[in-house]
Each structure stands twice: as C-alpha cells, then as structure tokens.
Amino acid sequence: MSAQVADSNPYAVARADVVRDRDAVVDIWRSSLHDDQARSLKLDWFYRHAPHDALLQVLLHQPSHAIVGTAGVGWRRMRLDGRDLRSGLLADMAVMPGHRMLGPALLLQRTASDTALQDGDLVYGFPNPHAVPVVKRLGYVHVGDMTTYVRIVRHGPYLARRMPAALAGLLGACIDRLVWLRDRLHRMAGRRLHAAWRTTPHETVHAQAWSGPGTLEGVHDRDALEWRFARCPLASFRFLYVQRDRAPQPCAWFVCRQQGDTLHVVDFKTDPAGSASRSLTVLADAAHALGCRSISLEGCLADSEKALLRRHGFFVRQGRPVYARWKQDDAAPRAAFRLTPFDEDE
Structure with missing residues (x-):
C-alpha cells in the first residue's frame, strides 16, 4: 500500500486492495452511507467487475493504522461531438465518525480527483450539500442539475x-x-x-x-x-x-x-x-x-x-x-x- 501524505499529517491516502481491505471498507460504508447488506455486493460489482475498471482509495489514520475513509472513481466512456472522453465518476465518499473534518475530507477528495485526472479527461459527481464546499475548493464547477x-x-x-x-x-x-x-x-x-x-x-x-x-x-x-x-x-x-x-x-x-x-x-x-x-x-x-x-x-x-x-x-x-x-x-x-x-x- 503506497500512501500519499504530507509531512506531519496524521492522515494519508492509499489505493485500496479490494480483497484485503474488504471488511474495513464495507464497515465504513455501512456506518457512513447505508446500513444494509448491499454494501458488500456493490464492492464486487462496481470495483471488480465494471467493464472499464474502477479506482478505490482509502483514508488512513496513521497513528492507529486504521482505515477511516473511502473515495471511489468509476470510469465512464463519454462522447462529445463524436470524440470519446474518459470520465471519472466520484463515488462512495465516506469518512468514519470522529474523522469527519475538513482536512481529511479535502485530502481524500483531492487525491481521488487528481489521481483520476492523470488518466481521464474529467471527473464529475453528485455531492450532497455538506460536500459542495469541498468540491468547490478543488476546482469543480456546477454543470447542471439531476x-x-x-x-x-x-x-x-x-x-x-x-x-x-x-x-x-x-x-x-x-x-x-x-x-x-x-x-x-x-x-x-x-x-x-x-x-x-x-x-x-x-x-x-x-x-x-x-x-x-x-x-x-x-x-x-x-x-x-x-x-x-x-x-x-x-x-x-x-x-x-x-x-x-x-x-x-x-x-x-x-x-x-x-x-x-x-x-x-x-x-x-x-x-x-x-x-x-x-x-x-x-x-x-x-x-x-x-x-x-x-x-x-x-x-x-x-x-x-x-x-x-x-x-x-x-x-x-x-x-x-x-x-x-x-x-x-x-x-x-x-x-x-x-x-x-x-x-x-x-
């Protein structure tokens, strides 16, 4: 697990191993997103069996060596005026209680976004009202409404x-x-x-x-x-x-x-x-x-x-x-x- 972290920062972001980190990831999802059995099903379907692969990153609390957050990017083929684009869908942004502060959330989102843009043309997402200030600080702009x-x-x-x-x-x-x-x-x-x-x-x-x-x-x-x-x-x-x-x-x-x-x-x-x-x-x-x-x-x-x-x-x-x-x-x-x-x- 290769973590990305600033000096003296107690948090780091690393690419998840879907098999090894499975239990920790599912526990975070159940705690932060929905408490149901579909979480483990989604992990396989979205991150292991998607036709264009997907990226899952985890937030590490280094003092305790615990995984305390997740951020995913699912790849989508998009088309604009006959030109194919590789687009990243932001997904499964979740942080455990006790770690829900602007700093860790910003680090997690920035790393997921920057990593996706290394290989893709754009990233997009549907942030809840609490996450909007975070994505705006990262350079996201409002492009429409679902x-x-x-x-x-x-x-x-x-x-x-x-x-x-x-x-x-x-x-x-x-x-x-x-x-x-x-x-x-x-x-x-x-x-x-x-x-x-x-x-x-x-x-x-x-x-x-x-x-x-x-x-x-x-x-x-x-x-x-x-x-x-x-x-x-x-x-x-x-x-x-x-x-x-x-x-x-x-x-x-x-x-x-x-x-x-x-x-x-x-x-x-x-x-x-x-x-x-x-x-x-x-x-x-x-x-x-x-x-x-x-x-x-x-x-x-x-x-x-x-x-x-x-x-x-x-x-x-x-x-x-x-x-x-x-x-x-x-x-x-x-x-x-x-x-x-x-x-x-x-």
Whole structure:
C-alpha cells in the first residue's frame, strides 16, 4: 500500500486492495452511507467487475493504522461531438465518525480527483450539500442539475388527499379518461408503435447517435447497459423498447424499476427525429398496465427534453446539483451535460 501524505499529517491516502481491505471498507460504508447488506455486493460489482475498471482509495489514520475513509472513481466512456472522453465518476465518499473534518475530507477528495485526472479527461459527481464546499475548493464547477420529474398515472389516490374518497375516485376516473384520450391522439399520428419488455439490453441499440451537438453524454452501448442494469445486484431493472411498424430499430427505450406503485425510469433515450412524443404515451400505458399510480423520471436533460416532459404532464419534484472538473480548466469545452442514473454508481 503506497500512501500519499504530507509531512506531519496524521492522515494519508492509499489505493485500496479490494480483497484485503474488504471488511474495513464495507464497515465504513455501512456506518457512513447505508446500513444494509448491499454494501458488500456493490464492492464486487462496481470495483471488480465494471467493464472499464474502477479506482478505490482509502483514508488512513496513521497513528492507529486504521482505515477511516473511502473515495471511489468509476470510469465512464463519454462522447462529445463524436470524440470519446474518459470520465471519472466520484463515488462512495465516506469518512468514519470522529474523522469527519475538513482536512481529511479535502485530502481524500483531492487525491481521488487528481489521481483520476492523470488518466481521464474529467471527473464529475453528485455531492450532497455538506460536500459542495469541498468540491468547490478543488476546482469543480456546477454543470447542471439531476432533476426528478413525476407524472401521475392514476389521479384518484392523489385527489383523495384533498377531498372525500368517493368524490376523489369519481373525479380521478374522469381525469384519467381525459388523459387517456389525449394520449390516444398523440399515438394516432404516424405508424403504429409496439412496446416490448426485456430483461437484457437490445442487441443493436446505439443511442449515442441521437445525441445533439455540444452534448456530453455517456456511451449507452450494450455492454455498459448490461453491466449497469442487468447485472446490478442492488436492484432489478427491465428494458422497455418502443418500435414502429416494420422498423428494424427501436425509436425509444426506457430502463425501468418498479417500486410499489411507482415506475422509476432510470435511463432512457428517444429519437428526436422520430416518435419521441408518442413514445412517452407508450411508457404511460405500460405504467398503467403494471398498476402504477405514477411515473418518476430523473435526469440532467436538454431543454428540448424538459419541454417534452412538461407537455406530457410531468412536473418537477426535486433536483440535485452536478459538479465537474476538467483536466485542463482553461480548455474545458462548453458542453451541455446529459446524465441519467445510468451515469451514477447505484
């Protein structure tokens, strides 16, 4: 273990050995992030079996020889105007109680970031409010917001919060019918659309061809989608593909996870030159068929996609900031980030 440390500093940062340091790392995650059994599953999936490798570093308290913190970087292939970039996703920043001070946190974040930028073009992350001052001091800038959009599929249960149940059921059924008729009008234009669920990614989808100029976006190829969702041990996902009559390729796809009565869309792409609007009506039909009350979709999206969601009844629920740091600050392109939970680590 080769540590990076300043003279007289009781803390040092070193590259973790995922096998040797496993118990210490999982204990830190359970204490600082989430107390559940998925922590050990994530260690193997994210740091040992990722298609583009990953970096995990640990914070050492030298007087006690104890591992007291972690910081990870997962590599992502991204594309900007036809050019491939290697991007580092900041993940699993955690420090044990008793060591949560600015100095150790700054050392851990700086070392992880600088190490990643030695081999990558940029690093990005989704810091919580307490971590924002730390990443700003390291030269990260705000590049967008991960925003949650929600569309109601069954209105009755929501109206019942504000009026008697009987009246809410009647009024909700009327609203549902009107929305259904509106969606039918959207779907009547053009060729018929078909939808099919799959548990694995489509063999021939190349969604990056749908990206606009000046947009920085992850490469959603089959291998990346297979690892990120189909082989993820933390949750179960399904792929909804939308195709036109006789068309060889899907015109839209949605990666979904159902939790209770909500269908969560964790990744998606629609062909802007095709049936983007009608594809959203297919998604709503699929959610209704599953018995869902609502659809939740999250992303740092282009203005055109935001407008499309608003037209289809999605409203903003909440947002989280995205920060990024480029290897060459003065050469950082003015790229528009397009991100979904595909670009996160859980």
